[in-house]
Amino acid sequence: MLKVVTDKRHWGETIPTSWVHLEALLMKIKERQKVLQKTVLWDTLSSKSDQQILEFEGEEDMTTALKFFNNIGVILFTTSSESIILDVQWFVNAFKHIITDESHAKLDMVKNFKDWDNFNKNGILPNKLVTEIWKLDICKEFKYMEYTKDLICHMINLGMIAEMEKDEKYYVPCMNKQKYDISVLKKCICSSTLCFIFQYLPLVIFHRLVARCISKEGWRIWEHNDQTNTDDTNYCLFHTAAILQDKDGVKILIGISENKNKKLTYRYSIEIQGFVLQGKEMQAQFTRRKREKIIDHINDLTSCFGANYDLTYRIGYRCSIAPFSDTPTSHIILETADECNPCREGVDINHLRSFWMVDAASEDNAVDNNEEKHKKNVDQDTVAQRTIEHADKPNTLTSNDEQRDGYEENSNPPTGNDEESQPLTSIDEQRAGYEENSDPPAGKDEESQHIHHFMASYSSSG
Numbered sequence: 001m002l003k004v005v006t007d008k009r010h011w012g013e014t015i016p017t018s019w020v021h022l023e024a025l026l027m028k029i030k031e032r033q034k035v036l037q038k039t040v041l042w043d044t045l046s047s048k049s050d051q052q053i054l055e056f057e058g059e060e061d062m063t064t065a066l067k068f069f070n071n072i073g074v075i076l077f078t079t080s081s082e083s084i085i086l087d088v089q090w091f092v093n094a095f096k097h098i099i100t101d102e103s104h105a106k107l108d109m110v111k112n113f114k115d116w117d118n119f120n121k122n123g124i125l126p127n128k129l130v131t132e133i134w135k136l137d138i139c140k141e142f143k144y145m146e147y148t149k150d151l152i153c154h155m156i157n158l159g160m161i162a163e164m165e166k167d168e169k170y171y172v173p174c175m176n177k178q179k180y181d182i183s184v185l186k187k188c189i190c191s192s193t194l195c196f197i198f199q200y201l202p203l204v205i206f207h208r209l210v211a212r213c214i215s216k217e218g219w220r221i222w223e224h225n226d227q228t229n230t231d232d233t234n235y236c237l238f239h240t241a242a243i244l245q246d247k248d249g250v251k252i253l254i255g256i257s258e259n260k261n262k263k264l265t266y267r268y269s270i271e272i273q274g275f276v277l278q279g280k281e282m283q284a285q286f287t288r289r290k291r292e293k294i295i296d297h298i299n300d301l302t303s304c305f306g307a308n309y310d311l312t313y314r315i316g317y318r319c320s321i322a323p324f325s326d327t328p329t330s331h332i333i334l335e336t337a338d339e340c341n342p343c344r345e346g347v348d349i350n351h352l353r354s355f356w357m358v359d360a361a362s363e364d365n366a367v368d369n370n371e372e373k374h375k376k377n378v379d380q381d382t383v384a385q386r387t388i389e390h391a392d393k394p395n396t397l398t399s400n401d402e403q404r405d406g407y408e409e410n411s412n413p414p415t416g417n418d419e420e421s422q423p424l425t426s427i428d429e430q431r432a433g434y435e436e437n438s439d440p441p442a443g444k445d446e447e448s449q450h451i452h453h454f455m456a457s458y459s460s461s462g
Protein backbone atom coordinates (compact mmCIF):
# COMPACT_ATOMS: atom_id res chain seq x y z
CA MET A 1 0.00 0.00 0.00
CA LEU A 2 2.91 2.28 0.67
CA LYS A 3 3.74 2.22 -3.02
CA VAL A 4 0.21 3.23 -3.89
CA VAL A 5 0.25 6.13 -1.51
CA THR A 6 3.39 7.43 -3.15
CA ASP A 7 1.99 6.96 -6.63
CA LYS A 8 0.77 10.15 -8.19
CA ARG A 9 -2.60 8.70 -9.13
CA HIS A 10 -3.42 8.67 -5.47
CA TRP A 11 -1.81 11.97 -4.54
CA GLY A 12 -4.09 14.02 -2.44
CA GLU A 13 -5.95 10.99 -1.18
CA THR A 14 -5.66 10.32 2.49
CA ILE A 15 -5.89 6.74 3.53
CA PRO A 16 -7.54 6.39 6.94
CA THR A 17 -5.44 4.63 9.55
CA SER A 18 -8.24 2.12 10.06
CA TRP A 19 -7.81 1.01 6.43
CA VAL A 20 -4.12 0.35 6.92
CA HIS A 21 -4.94 -1.77 9.95
CA LEU A 22 -7.73 -3.54 8.09
CA GLU A 23 -5.29 -4.51 5.35
CA ALA A 24 -2.90 -5.90 7.96
CA LEU A 25 -5.78 -7.88 9.50
CA LEU A 26 -6.81 -9.30 6.11
CA MET A 27 -3.26 -10.35 5.36
CA LYS A 28 -3.08 -12.06 8.73
CA ILE A 29 -6.31 -13.96 8.06
CA LYS A 30 -4.91 -14.89 4.63
CA GLU A 31 -2.27 -17.03 6.36
CA ARG A 32 -5.06 -19.30 7.58
CA GLN A 33 -7.65 -19.14 4.80
CA LYS A 34 -7.98 -18.01 1.20
CA VAL A 35 -11.56 -16.79 1.25
CA LEU A 36 -13.42 -14.75 3.82
CA GLN A 37 -17.12 -13.95 3.97
CA LYS A 38 -17.85 -10.26 4.21
CA THR A 39 -20.41 -10.74 7.00
CA VAL A 40 -17.87 -12.66 9.06
CA LEU A 41 -15.39 -9.83 8.65
CA TRP A 42 -17.97 -7.26 9.68
CA ASP A 43 -18.95 -9.29 12.76
CA THR A 44 -15.29 -9.50 13.73
CA LEU A 45 -14.74 -5.78 13.27
CA SER A 46 -17.88 -4.67 15.08
CA SER A 47 -17.22 -6.96 18.04
CA LYS A 48 -13.69 -5.69 18.51
CA SER A 49 -14.87 -2.49 20.17
CA ASP A 50 -11.78 -2.36 22.34
CA GLN A 51 -9.58 -2.01 19.30
CA GLN A 52 -9.89 1.66 18.40
CA ILE A 53 -7.60 1.31 15.42
CA LEU A 54 -10.07 -0.88 13.56
CA GLU A 55 -13.05 1.33 14.13
CA PHE A 56 -15.30 1.74 11.11
CA GLU A 57 -18.29 4.04 11.10
CA GLY A 58 -20.45 1.37 9.52
CA GLU A 59 -20.45 -1.60 7.20
CA GLU A 60 -20.59 0.81 4.28
CA ASP A 61 -17.29 2.28 5.40
CA MET A 62 -15.71 -1.17 5.48
CA THR A 63 -17.11 -1.91 2.01
CA THR A 64 -15.45 1.23 0.65
CA ALA A 65 -12.13 0.09 2.07
CA LEU A 66 -12.56 -3.37 0.53
CA LYS A 67 -13.33 -1.81 -2.86
CA PHE A 68 -10.12 0.17 -2.59
CA PHE A 69 -8.10 -2.95 -1.76
CA ASN A 70 -9.67 -4.63 -4.78
CA ASN A 71 -8.73 -1.72 -7.03
CA ILE A 72 -5.09 -1.82 -6.01
CA GLY A 73 -4.94 -5.59 -6.39
CA VAL A 74 -4.55 -6.64 -2.77
CA ILE A 75 -7.73 -8.75 -2.71
CA LEU A 76 -10.63 -9.63 -5.00
CA PHE A 77 -13.84 -8.05 -3.87
CA THR A 78 -17.04 -6.97 -5.55
CA THR A 79 -20.30 -5.79 -4.11
CA SER A 80 -22.10 -8.46 -6.14
CA SER A 81 -20.49 -11.22 -4.10
CA GLU A 82 -20.51 -11.93 -0.39
CA SER A 83 -17.05 -13.44 -0.41
CA ILE A 84 -13.65 -11.81 -0.40
CA ILE A 85 -10.78 -13.63 -2.13
CA LEU A 86 -7.82 -12.91 0.12
CA ASP A 87 -5.21 -14.73 -1.94
CA VAL A 88 -5.34 -13.47 -5.52
CA GLN A 89 -2.53 -15.75 -6.70
CA TRP A 90 -4.41 -18.77 -5.39
CA PHE A 91 -7.48 -17.62 -7.35
CA VAL A 92 -5.43 -17.21 -10.54
CA ASN A 93 -3.97 -20.69 -10.08
CA ALA A 94 -7.43 -22.20 -9.67
CA PHE A 95 -8.31 -20.82 -13.12
CA LYS A 96 -4.98 -21.91 -14.56
CA HIS A 97 -5.59 -25.48 -13.47
CA ILE A 98 -8.82 -25.45 -15.47
CA ILE A 99 -7.47 -23.98 -18.69
CA THR A 100 -4.05 -25.57 -19.04
CA ASP A 101 -3.33 -29.13 -20.02
CA GLU A 102 0.16 -28.99 -18.63
CA SER A 103 0.65 -32.69 -18.48
CA HIS A 104 -0.71 -35.84 -20.02
CA ALA A 105 -0.77 -37.15 -16.51
CA LYS A 106 -3.49 -34.68 -15.72
CA LEU A 107 -5.51 -35.69 -18.74
CA ASP A 108 -5.14 -39.34 -17.88
CA MET A 109 -6.48 -38.57 -14.46
CA VAL A 110 -9.49 -36.74 -15.75
CA LYS A 111 -12.02 -39.54 -15.84
CA ASN A 112 -14.23 -37.94 -18.35
CA PHE A 113 -11.68 -37.23 -21.03
CA LYS A 114 -14.36 -36.51 -23.63
CA ASP A 115 -15.61 -33.54 -21.59
CA TRP A 116 -12.09 -32.16 -21.41
CA ASP A 117 -11.51 -32.74 -25.10
CA ASN A 118 -14.69 -30.85 -26.01
CA PHE A 119 -13.87 -28.07 -23.58
CA ASN A 120 -10.43 -27.75 -25.14
CA LYS A 121 -12.12 -27.24 -28.52
CA ASN A 122 -15.14 -25.07 -27.84
CA GLY A 123 -14.61 -23.59 -24.38
CA ILE A 124 -17.80 -25.10 -22.97
CA LEU A 125 -17.10 -26.22 -19.43
CA PRO A 126 -19.50 -28.53 -17.61
CA ASN A 127 -19.54 -28.00 -13.87
CA LYS A 128 -18.67 -31.63 -13.29
CA LEU A 129 -15.41 -31.14 -15.18
CA VAL A 130 -14.47 -28.27 -12.87
CA THR A 131 -15.07 -30.59 -9.94
CA GLU A 132 -13.04 -33.35 -11.55
CA ILE A 133 -10.06 -31.12 -12.20
CA TRP A 134 -10.05 -29.52 -8.77
CA LYS A 135 -10.28 -32.98 -7.19
CA LEU A 136 -7.08 -34.15 -8.91
CA ASP A 137 -4.06 -34.85 -6.73
CA ILE A 138 -2.23 -31.86 -8.20
CA CYS A 139 -5.03 -29.59 -6.99
CA LYS A 140 -6.13 -31.22 -3.75
CA GLU A 141 -3.80 -29.36 -1.43
CA PHE A 142 -5.15 -25.98 -2.60
CA LYS A 143 -8.68 -26.74 -1.43
CA TYR A 144 -10.41 -25.17 -4.43
CA MET A 145 -13.31 -27.58 -3.95
CA GLU A 146 -14.21 -26.06 -0.62
CA TYR A 147 -14.71 -22.70 -2.29
CA THR A 148 -16.12 -23.69 -5.68
CA LYS A 149 -19.08 -21.31 -5.47
CA ASP A 150 -16.92 -18.33 -4.46
CA LEU A 151 -14.29 -19.01 -7.12
CA ILE A 152 -16.85 -19.44 -9.90
CA CYS A 153 -18.74 -16.35 -8.81
CA HIS A 154 -15.60 -14.18 -9.01
CA MET A 155 -14.57 -15.70 -12.35
CA ILE A 156 -17.97 -14.81 -13.78
CA ASN A 157 -17.81 -11.34 -12.37
CA LEU A 158 -14.40 -10.73 -13.89
CA GLY A 159 -15.53 -11.97 -17.31
CA MET A 160 -13.11 -14.90 -17.29
CA ILE A 161 -16.04 -17.26 -17.74
CA ALA A 162 -19.76 -16.88 -18.41
CA GLU A 163 -22.58 -18.96 -17.00
CA MET A 164 -24.58 -20.77 -19.69
CA GLU A 165 -26.79 -22.87 -17.41
CA LYS A 166 -26.97 -22.07 -13.73
CA ASP A 167 -24.48 -24.21 -11.77
CA GLU A 168 -24.31 -26.62 -14.72
CA LYS A 169 -22.39 -25.23 -17.66
CA TYR A 170 -20.00 -22.36 -18.31
CA TYR A 171 -18.36 -20.76 -21.32
CA VAL A 172 -14.64 -19.99 -21.20
CA PRO A 173 -13.94 -17.84 -24.28
CA CYS A 174 -10.15 -18.12 -24.12
CA MET A 175 -10.41 -21.89 -24.61
CA ASN A 176 -12.46 -21.70 -27.79
CA LYS A 177 -10.44 -22.81 -30.79
CA GLN A 178 -13.31 -23.34 -33.25
CA LYS A 179 -12.72 -21.66 -36.53
CA TYR A 180 -15.28 -19.10 -37.58
CA ASP A 181 -17.16 -20.05 -40.69
CA ILE A 182 -18.94 -17.27 -42.55
CA SER A 183 -21.64 -19.70 -43.68
CA VAL A 184 -23.35 -19.47 -40.26
CA LEU A 185 -24.68 -16.17 -41.59
CA LYS A 186 -26.18 -17.64 -44.74
CA LYS A 187 -29.79 -16.66 -45.37
CA CYS A 188 -29.46 -13.78 -42.94
CA ILE A 189 -30.04 -10.08 -43.38
CA CYS A 190 -27.10 -8.16 -41.96
CA SER A 191 -26.70 -4.66 -40.63
CA SER A 192 -23.63 -2.58 -41.32
CA THR A 193 -20.58 -3.56 -39.27
CA LEU A 194 -19.59 -1.20 -36.49
CA CYS A 195 -15.88 -1.29 -35.68
CA PHE A 196 -14.04 -0.37 -32.51
CA ILE A 197 -10.56 0.32 -33.78
CA PHE A 198 -7.66 -0.33 -31.46
CA GLN A 199 -3.96 0.37 -31.88
CA TYR A 200 -3.24 -2.97 -30.27
CA LEU A 201 -5.76 -5.57 -29.37
CA PRO A 202 -5.27 -8.26 -26.79
CA LEU A 203 -7.76 -11.03 -27.30
CA VAL A 204 -8.50 -10.90 -23.60
CA ILE A 205 -10.62 -7.75 -24.09
CA PHE A 206 -12.67 -9.50 -26.75
CA HIS A 207 -13.08 -12.60 -24.61
CA ARG A 208 -14.20 -10.61 -21.61
CA LEU A 209 -16.63 -8.60 -23.73
CA VAL A 210 -18.31 -11.78 -24.93
CA ALA A 211 -18.42 -13.27 -21.43
CA ARG A 212 -19.91 -10.09 -20.01
CA CYS A 213 -22.60 -9.78 -22.65
CA ILE A 214 -23.68 -13.31 -21.76
CA SER A 215 -23.45 -12.86 -17.97
CA LYS A 216 -24.51 -9.27 -17.47
CA GLU A 217 -26.89 -8.62 -20.38
CA GLY A 218 -28.41 -12.09 -20.24
CA TRP A 219 -27.98 -12.55 -24.00
CA ARG A 220 -28.19 -16.19 -25.01
CA ILE A 221 -25.79 -17.99 -27.29
CA TRP A 222 -27.36 -18.57 -30.68
CA GLU A 223 -27.63 -22.28 -31.48
CA HIS A 224 -27.71 -22.40 -35.18
CA ASN A 225 -24.32 -23.63 -36.20
CA ASP A 226 -25.57 -26.45 -38.37
CA GLN A 227 -22.32 -27.37 -40.09
CA THR A 228 -20.84 -29.26 -37.18
CA ASN A 229 -21.89 -32.50 -35.65
CA THR A 230 -20.34 -33.10 -32.25
CA ASP A 231 -21.97 -32.28 -28.90
CA ASP A 232 -22.20 -28.65 -28.00
CA THR A 233 -20.82 -27.48 -31.31
CA ASN A 234 -24.14 -26.20 -32.54
CA TYR A 235 -23.47 -23.10 -30.47
CA CYS A 236 -22.34 -20.16 -32.57
CA LEU A 237 -19.18 -19.65 -30.58
CA PHE A 238 -15.86 -19.40 -32.34
CA HIS A 239 -12.33 -18.32 -31.61
CA THR A 240 -12.87 -15.00 -33.37
CA ALA A 241 -16.64 -14.49 -33.14
CA ALA A 242 -19.64 -15.15 -30.94
CA ILE A 243 -23.27 -14.83 -31.94
CA LEU A 244 -25.66 -13.88 -29.17
CA GLN A 245 -29.33 -13.13 -29.13
CA ASP A 246 -31.59 -11.10 -26.95
CA LYS A 247 -35.30 -11.58 -26.36
CA ASP A 248 -36.06 -9.14 -29.18
CA GLY A 249 -34.96 -11.70 -31.80
CA VAL A 250 -32.13 -9.61 -33.22
CA LYS A 251 -28.88 -11.57 -33.25
CA ILE A 252 -25.66 -9.79 -32.57
CA LEU A 253 -22.29 -10.98 -33.72
CA ILE A 254 -19.28 -9.83 -31.73
CA GLY A 255 -16.09 -10.49 -33.64
CA ILE A 256 -12.43 -9.69 -33.63
CA SER A 257 -10.48 -8.94 -36.75
CA GLU A 258 -6.96 -8.28 -37.79
CA ASN A 259 -6.37 -6.58 -41.10
CA LYS A 260 -3.39 -8.28 -42.58
CA ASN A 261 -2.69 -5.63 -45.15
CA LYS A 262 0.13 -3.87 -43.40
CA LYS A 263 -0.53 -0.64 -45.24
CA LEU A 264 -3.94 -0.24 -43.68
CA THR A 265 -4.18 2.25 -40.87
CA TYR A 266 -6.75 0.41 -38.82
CA ARG A 267 -5.36 -2.99 -38.11
CA TYR A 268 -7.06 -4.32 -35.01
CA SER A 269 -10.75 -4.11 -34.41
CA ILE A 270 -13.57 -5.53 -32.37
CA GLU A 271 -16.61 -5.49 -34.64
CA ILE A 272 -20.31 -5.90 -34.07
CA GLN A 273 -22.98 -6.74 -36.55
CA GLY A 274 -26.69 -7.25 -36.10
CA PHE A 275 -28.71 -9.65 -38.22
CA VAL A 276 -32.06 -11.37 -38.55
CA LEU A 277 -33.13 -14.41 -40.53
CA GLN A 278 -34.47 -13.86 -44.01
CA GLY A 279 -38.10 -12.86 -44.02
CA LYS A 280 -37.75 -10.95 -40.75
CA GLU A 281 -37.30 -7.24 -40.47
CA MET A 282 -34.22 -5.70 -38.95
CA GLN A 283 -35.37 -3.12 -36.46
CA ALA A 284 -32.73 -0.49 -35.86
CA GLN A 285 -33.92 0.36 -32.37
CA PHE A 286 -32.70 -3.06 -31.24
CA THR A 287 -29.25 -2.82 -32.81
CA ARG A 288 -28.90 0.70 -31.43
CA ARG A 289 -29.71 -0.45 -27.93
CA LYS A 290 -27.13 -3.21 -28.21
CA ARG A 291 -24.51 -0.76 -29.38
CA GLU A 292 -25.07 1.27 -26.21
CA LYS A 293 -24.68 -1.78 -23.97
CA ILE A 294 -21.56 -2.96 -25.79
CA ILE A 295 -19.96 0.48 -25.66
CA ASP A 296 -20.58 0.55 -21.90
CA HIS A 297 -18.79 -2.76 -21.50
CA ILE A 298 -15.88 -1.82 -23.76
CA ASN A 299 -15.44 1.44 -21.88
CA ASP A 300 -15.48 -0.44 -18.63
CA LEU A 301 -13.03 -3.07 -19.83
CA THR A 302 -10.61 -0.43 -21.08
CA SER A 303 -11.11 1.96 -18.18
CA CYS A 304 -7.73 1.00 -16.74
CA PHE A 305 -6.39 3.59 -19.16
CA GLY A 306 -7.83 6.23 -16.90
CA ALA A 307 -7.87 9.70 -18.36
CA ASN A 308 -6.40 8.43 -21.62
CA TYR A 309 -9.15 6.07 -22.44
CA ASP A 310 -10.11 7.97 -25.58
CA LEU A 311 -6.86 6.66 -26.90
CA THR A 312 -7.98 3.10 -26.62
CA TYR A 313 -10.32 3.01 -29.58
CA ARG A 314 -11.87 4.94 -32.42
CA ILE A 315 -15.17 4.17 -34.07
CA GLY A 316 -15.59 3.24 -37.72
CA TYR A 317 -17.59 1.11 -40.10
CA ARG A 318 -16.84 -1.53 -42.70
CA CYS A 319 -17.05 0.19 -46.08
CA SER A 320 -19.62 -2.28 -47.39
CA ILE A 321 -22.49 -4.19 -45.83
CA ALA A 322 -21.53 -7.86 -45.85
CA PRO A 323 -21.50 -10.75 -43.37
CA PHE A 324 -18.72 -10.49 -40.81
CA SER A 325 -15.38 -11.99 -41.78
CA ASP A 326 -12.36 -12.45 -39.52
CA THR A 327 -10.19 -12.19 -42.61
CA PRO A 328 -11.94 -9.23 -44.21
CA THR A 329 -11.42 -7.91 -47.68
CA SER A 330 -13.44 -4.77 -46.99
CA HIS A 331 -12.01 -1.68 -45.32
CA ILE A 332 -12.71 0.30 -42.20
CA ILE A 333 -13.65 3.93 -42.60
CA LEU A 334 -14.03 6.42 -39.78
CA GLU A 335 -17.51 7.67 -38.98
CA THR A 336 -16.53 11.07 -40.35
CA ALA A 337 -15.58 9.72 -43.78
CA ASP A 338 -17.67 10.01 -46.91
CA GLU A 339 -15.60 7.80 -49.15
CA CYS A 340 -13.43 4.70 -48.97
CA ASN A 341 -9.97 5.43 -50.31
CA PRO A 342 -8.82 1.86 -50.99
CA CYS A 343 -12.08 1.18 -52.89
CA ARG A 344 -11.95 4.62 -54.55
CA GLU A 345 -15.67 4.82 -53.98
CA GLY A 346 -18.06 7.10 -52.20
CA VAL A 347 -19.96 5.62 -49.24
CA ASP A 348 -23.27 6.54 -47.68
CA ILE A 349 -21.97 6.92 -44.17
CA ASN A 350 -25.36 8.00 -42.85
CA HIS A 351 -26.84 4.74 -44.03
CA LEU A 352 -24.04 2.74 -42.38
CA ARG A 353 -24.52 4.70 -39.18
CA SER A 354 -28.30 4.49 -39.20
CA PHE A 355 -28.22 0.90 -37.88
CA TRP A 356 -26.41 2.08 -34.76
CA MET A 357 -27.24 5.74 -34.22
CA VAL A 358 -30.64 7.35 -33.69
CA ASP A 359 -30.24 10.24 -36.07
CA ALA A 360 -26.95 10.28 -37.83
CA ALA A 361 -27.26 13.84 -39.10
CA SER A 362 -28.09 15.39 -35.74
CA GLU A 363 -25.17 13.73 -34.07
CA ASP A 364 -22.51 15.29 -36.25
CA ASN A 365 -21.34 17.40 -33.38
CA ALA A 366 -20.83 14.42 -31.19
CA VAL A 367 -18.74 12.78 -33.88
CA ASP A 368 -16.63 15.86 -34.44
CA ASN A 369 -15.98 16.12 -30.74
CA ASN A 370 -14.95 12.52 -30.59
CA GLU A 371 -12.53 12.86 -33.46
CA GLU A 372 -11.22 16.20 -32.20
CA LYS A 373 -10.55 14.60 -28.86
CA HIS A 374 -8.73 11.82 -30.62
CA LYS A 375 -6.55 14.24 -32.59
CA LYS A 376 -5.72 16.12 -29.44
CA ASN A 377 -4.78 12.88 -27.76
CA VAL A 378 -2.60 11.79 -30.64
CA ASP A 379 -0.71 15.08 -30.38
CA GLN A 380 -0.10 14.32 -26.74
CA ASP A 381 0.63 10.70 -27.49
CA THR A 382 4.13 10.71 -26.12
CA VAL A 383 3.09 12.42 -22.94
CA ALA A 384 0.08 10.16 -22.59
CA GLN A 385 2.19 7.08 -23.11
CA ARG A 386 4.41 8.14 -20.29
CA THR A 387 1.38 8.65 -18.09
CA ILE A 388 0.09 5.22 -18.94
CA GLU A 389 3.39 3.72 -17.93
CA HIS A 390 3.21 5.48 -14.61
CA ALA A 391 -0.36 4.50 -14.04
CA ASP A 392 0.60 0.95 -14.78
CA LYS A 393 2.87 0.58 -11.83
CA PRO A 394 0.38 0.53 -9.01
CA ASN A 395 -1.40 -2.29 -10.73
CA THR A 396 1.61 -4.51 -10.58
CA LEU A 397 2.58 -3.57 -7.07
CA THR A 398 2.80 -5.32 -3.76
CA SER A 399 4.12 -8.62 -4.99
CA ASN A 400 1.30 -8.97 -7.45
CA ASP A 401 3.59 -9.18 -10.44
CA GLU A 402 3.32 -12.91 -10.39
CA GLN A 403 -0.43 -12.73 -10.37
CA ARG A 404 -0.44 -10.54 -13.44
CA ASP A 405 1.95 -12.86 -15.19
CA GLY A 406 -0.52 -15.59 -14.56
CA TYR A 407 -2.89 -13.96 -16.99
CA GLU A 408 -0.45 -13.69 -19.80
CA GLU A 409 -1.21 -17.14 -20.95
CA ASN A 410 -4.68 -15.94 -21.86
CA SER A 411 -3.62 -12.94 -23.76
CA ASN A 412 -2.64 -13.24 -27.29
CA PRO A 413 -1.79 -9.79 -28.37
CA PRO A 414 -0.90 -8.99 -31.91
CA THR A 415 2.69 -7.94 -31.63
CA GLY A 416 2.38 -4.84 -33.72
CA ASN A 417 5.48 -6.04 -35.46
CA ASP A 418 4.85 -6.88 -39.07
CA GLU A 419 7.37 -9.70 -39.30
CA GLU A 420 6.09 -11.40 -36.22
CA SER A 421 2.42 -10.79 -36.64
CA GLN A 422 0.30 -13.85 -37.27
CA PRO A 423 -3.32 -14.26 -38.11
CA LEU A 424 -5.73 -14.45 -35.22
CA THR A 425 -7.08 -17.61 -36.69
CA SER A 426 -3.81 -19.52 -36.61
CA ILE A 427 -4.18 -22.44 -34.25
CA ASP A 428 -0.44 -22.50 -33.59
CA GLU A 429 -0.58 -18.96 -32.35
CA GLN A 430 -3.53 -19.77 -30.16
CA ARG A 431 -1.60 -22.59 -28.61
CA ALA A 432 1.36 -20.33 -28.09
CA GLY A 433 -0.98 -17.92 -26.41
CA TYR A 434 -1.88 -20.48 -23.82
CA GLU A 435 1.62 -21.56 -23.05
CA GLU A 436 2.73 -20.57 -19.64
CA ASN A 437 5.08 -17.65 -19.31
CA SER A 438 4.60 -16.68 -22.91
CA ASP A 439 6.33 -13.37 -22.63
CA PRO A 440 5.55 -10.63 -25.06
CA PRO A 441 8.15 -10.36 -27.79
CA ALA A 442 11.35 -8.73 -26.64
CA GLY A 443 11.69 -5.08 -27.44
CA LYS A 444 7.95 -4.52 -27.44
CA ASP A 445 7.93 -2.46 -24.30
CA GLU A 446 4.88 -0.56 -25.34
CA GLU A 447 2.87 -3.70 -25.95
CA SER A 448 4.08 -5.32 -22.79
CA GLN A 449 2.93 -2.28 -20.83
CA HIS A 450 -0.48 -2.66 -22.36
CA ILE A 451 -0.58 -6.35 -21.65
CA HIS A 452 0.09 -5.63 -18.03
CA HIS A 453 -2.74 -3.14 -18.14
CA PHE A 454 -5.20 -5.65 -19.37
CA MET A 455 -3.93 -8.27 -17.01
CA ALA A 456 -4.27 -5.83 -14.17
CA SER A 457 -7.77 -5.00 -15.23
CA TYR A 458 -8.79 -8.52 -14.33
CA SER A 459 -8.62 -7.61 -10.71
CA SER A 460 -9.70 -4.01 -10.90
CA SER A 461 -13.25 -4.36 -12.09
CA GLY A 462 -15.85 -4.62 -9.50
Ligand SMILES: [Zn+2]
Pocket residue numbers: 319320330331340341342343
Ligand atom coordinates in the same frame (compact mmCIF):
# COMPACT_ATOMS: atom_id res chain seq x y z
ZN1 LIG B 1 -13.49 -0.07 -49.14
